[in-house]
Amino acid sequence: MERIVQNPEFEETKQIIEEYASRKYTLQINGLCSVNYRGRAKSKLDRGERIVIKKQDSALLVHGPENYQPKNWQPEVDRWNVQIDEENEELVMESKRTSPEELVEIRFERIDLVTVDQLVDKSELKIRGHEVDIHEAVEEEPEIVEDGLKVVEREKETPAGFIDVFARDTEDKYVVIEVKRNPDYNTVLQLQRYVDEIEEEFSGKIRGILLAPKMTDKILDYLEDRGLEFVEVEMEDVIASYESLNQSQKGLSDFDPSYET
Known part of the structure; x- marks a missing residue:
């Protein structure tokens, strides 16, 4: 842990944010605050005790004391600004994005805790019956995505991360599948980052496909805005049956009394 500060003054918190917000550190601030958002829409969170987390990839999340979903968030922050509002006795933290134009303004009335850390996590979560099975199914049967698709590589490494499935279609176009x-x-x-990276590496039109068992209208709109595609996959087509998976995992009572290890 780089720093832990309990009940800091606004000036000390301001210095910490200025020092670490734009760097690859995880920054957490607990306190009483209100949150204003301006972008594609407008929203406001009235005062409440919250956890504000700035991740090492510049993502910002504002969590309340309940529920796993953040009350507000930004996937990427281009610029940070922090100042002390002497008149209202508040610390004002602003995170701005340029594309699309968005602003999250967090006004702290009280700060209880500030932590700074640089986390390392090189493991990759693989869950049977979930995404890894879809990866394997596409590799074995690319027709799950579309007819004539040919898988070039799984887990293709790029500066933006690992592409789940990298393929080519019947027109010989490269296809990035998330x-x-x-x-x-x-x-x-x-997915957009992966497509951008492949466009830099290869010439020609690059397709981006999001493969998922379900999709919301809002996410579909985001995909269409960026010229990306969605393909629905039925989990029953990927895994023969969840019931058969469960049955294949025997318990102690399933073995004969004479069974020995």
């Missing part, structure tokens, strides 16, 4: 059980706005942004 697999997600529960896609969100971040998924769309990640």
